[in-house]
Amino acid sequence: MTDSHPEHAVAIVGLAGRFPGGGDVTAYWQRLLSGETAVRRTEGAAPASPAGTRRVLVAGAIDDVEFFDAEYFGIAPAEAAAMDPQHRLFLEEALHALEDAGWADTPGVRVGVFCGSGENRYAALADPDDPVARTYVEQWGNPASLPLRVSYHLGLRGPSVYVSTLCSTSLTAVHLARRSLLAGDCDLALAGAVSVQLPHEHGYVWRDGAVTSPTGVCRPFDASADGTVPGSGVGVVVLRRLDDALHDGDTVHAVIRGSALNNDGADRLSFAAPSVTGQRDVILAAAEDAGIDLGTVGLVEAHGTGTALGDPVELAALREARAAHKASGPLAVGAVKSSIGHLDTASGIAGLVKATLAVREGVLPATAHHTKLSPEIDLADSGIRINTETRPWPDSGQPRRAGVTALGMGGTNAHVIVEEPPPAPASNADGEPWIIPLSAHTSEAFRHLRGALARELERQPEFPVADVAATLQLGRRKHPWRRAWVAARTADLSTALAADPQPRALQERVVTVRPDLVPGAPSAELDARLPQLAEALGRAGAADEAGRRLWRLYGGLTALMDVGARPDALVGVGAGEYVACAVAGALPTDIALRAALLHTQAVGLAEAGQDLSRCESLLEEIDRLLEPVAYSALTIEVRSAQQGTVLPVGHEGTARHLAEMSRDAVMDPCAAQVPQGGLDLAEGLVSWTAWLGLLAGTWERGGDIDWTRLRTGSLGRRIPLPAYPFARQRHWWPNVSEPAAREEAAADAAAPLAREDVSIVLTAIWRDVLGVDDIQEDDDFFALGGHSIIAVQVLARLRETYGVRINLGDLLAAESFREMATLVEKELAAMHLYRQLSEDRAADGDTTWQSVEL
Secondary structure (H helix, E strand, O other): OOOOOOOOOEEEEEEEEEEEEOOOOOHHHHHHHHHHOOOOEEEOOOOOOOOEEEEOOOEOOOOOOEEOOOOOOOOHHHHHHOOHHHHHHHHHHHHHHHHHHHOOOOOOOOEEEEEEEEEOOOOHHOOOOOOHHHHHHHOOOOOOHHHHHHHHHHHHOOOEEEEEHHHHHHHHHHHHHHHHHHHHHEEEEEEEEEEEEOOHHHHHEOOOOOOOOOOOOOHHHHHHHHOEEEEHHHHHHEEEEEEHHHOEEEOOOOOEEEEEEOOOOOOOOOOOOOOOHHHHHHHHHHHHHHHHHHHOOOOEOOOOOOOOOOHHHHHHHHHHHHOOOOOOEEEEEEOOOOHEOOOHHOOOOOOHHEEEEEHHHEOOOOOOOOEOOOOOOOOOOEEEEEEEOOEEEEOOOOOOOEEEEEEOOOOOOEEEEEOOOOOOOOOOOOOOOOOEEEEEHHHHHHHHHHHHHHHHHHHHHOOOHHHHHHHHHHHOOOEEEEEEEEOOOHEEEEEEEOOOOOOEOOOOOOEEEEEHHHHOOOOEEEEHHHHHHHHHHHHHHOOOOOOHHHHHHHHHHHHHHHOOOOOOEEEOOOHHHHHHHHOOOOOOOOHHHHHHHHHHHHHHHHOOOHHHHHHHHHHHHHHHHHHOOOOOOOOEEEEEOOOEEEEEOOOOOOHHHHHHHHHHHOOOOOOOOOOOOOEEEHOOOOOOOHHHHHHHHHOOOOOOOOOHHHHOOOOOOOOOHHHHHHHOOOOOOOOOOOOOHHHHHHHHOOOHHHOOOOOOOOHHHHHHHHOOOOOOOOEOOOOOOHHHHHHHHHHHHHHHOOOOOHHHHHHHOHHHHHHHHHHHHHHHHHHHHHHHHOOOOOOOOOOOOOOOOO
């Protein structure tokens, strides 16, 4: 046994969840430290209880389970209303967990998903007579679709596995995710579970002999314990191999040293009864996997349901396991169910999050509602004590370690051993400028996120700006509403955020290429950081100052392209058009730059009032230079400031255009019109900070920058920053369309049979299957959350209404409402024409035409 981290150690790098009494992990931790319970009395009139039972009006509930940001995930409102709210909750918290880890944007990274959920009680609330509701429940009601949904909506390409071992589901998912990481199946893994008790506003039904408490209080290991209290919640952790996490500068919340999984088999009184042997063995197996002595574990977060049978068995198993290691030192035992209730499939992850925070912070949270040990539990001389008050973790000279147990009805036992994180490496000191990008799905969400980040930096001014930059650059998804700042100190960034800047919507990225604004004195730092500049100046050779300016422009444009900041269009000003066309691939660089220099000389002579014949000779030299060259099509749009013309992508007449542009410039040097609002390449060549400002501007307008290419050294660490502020709306049965609107749509759908007004029928269908009331002609079926399965429903409704068959591929190709309506009209016209021809032939006595179903 060793205290160093084993090769198979796995880091917990991300945490997220929603638990009773708290909106996130931070609130959850604060409530645990306070020792207060989040189980509360329910409000409102309770429904009648069956005979021989009574309703207990308490619940460990989470708020707003009916709300969800369907638009963020591209889910149609009707589909969102049909989704199990457990799946919606887990999907949002999966994203938050990846954000907490700094790995929400994961191109090229294999991210596995291992999760489970409780019983889908929500499906029972659907109207069985509503065909739309019935269809959605059949399609989306399967609990096993949960990890598949997460992988799809978050774009994750690792293993996607549904886990179900009842109450031990979430800790089993953590064990399997860890094993998958160590086997090399994925590079990053999400693990956790969700459980929502419905209807949670009415408490629960108690009957004699049940595991639930008749008093509505969960008292783990207590003499007054009389059962457990149901609760709702969701928890997700993000796992990485420890070596990888440390190498990449991840924040490590805790280290999973070992884990184990087994089943009690038949060694118990009944299928639902626990086994001392099975539970003891899973603890010993986890300790062996971790390579530790159980005497070094200072906390065990127990399953602790507060039941007369389960609690004594669990602590007897723990005592036997410690005895096998001859461990008799102090061991604190906690049970979070006393504070939040029994979260069913998510109970283990609630315990793991608690234990992770305990080893990270060095605090032992109190176990609520425990006053006197149950007489059925013998802990004499074992060193085991129930932790009843929040206190500092005693210093034992060993790393802080905690065991977490989850026990599933049916006998699947899971145990995980976590250890405090290794010391975080030193971060980059403030002083060097960084780009700080921030984006959101909507402008309102951006304002909330900006405000949250500003408050966080005010609360944590010691955060290095390099870490903030690295987290937002590499660890967050890119959205359409954006802003980016360049800051060298966290204080400067805080000031910029506090100014309440408004986000920019995505727009055209237009870069102006203007040689006369290129600084005469090069920036040594910029030249050293951008190898493209050094290479371009090397090709310039002994060129004069004008030539070197042109080559600097070329090197700057090349550098812009190399980091992914590809412009949508280049505005060429004077000789800058030659540079733009060279970078856009229309002509060889050397030829373009030589012609650009001749252009500069000719325009200079014209501006100085020199003899035009001298200018003409230079223009003729440009013609001779360009004439024999083989030209390629433009790959980037080029706009001429001199002539006001646009050369589109694919344009092949570049040489003729450039020659004409140079002649126009000589005749009228002041005619060039530089558009406002674009990005000026020359301004970005002043200094390294100015260059970063140029890149920030391209990113704000939709550029996809490869942030790793901006630094040759450390990129900063990934740190927890405020989570994305979802714009949640209510999605609940009945469907989101109001009854009046649905009746109006149904009435409208009957009328078109006489008027052939397809748009009214199609509007009613889209309203039903998408759950969107306001349908416009230009609306995109996919943008509103449509997909192939919903399209099948559209086809079925069209066939039911009109008797027409339409190919699914054709329907999907008609993406907008207008295109889909036109397709239906054409199919109806063809069907009617065929029928008319058939009737006319039949009237003439021609029986060769027979009616067929179309």
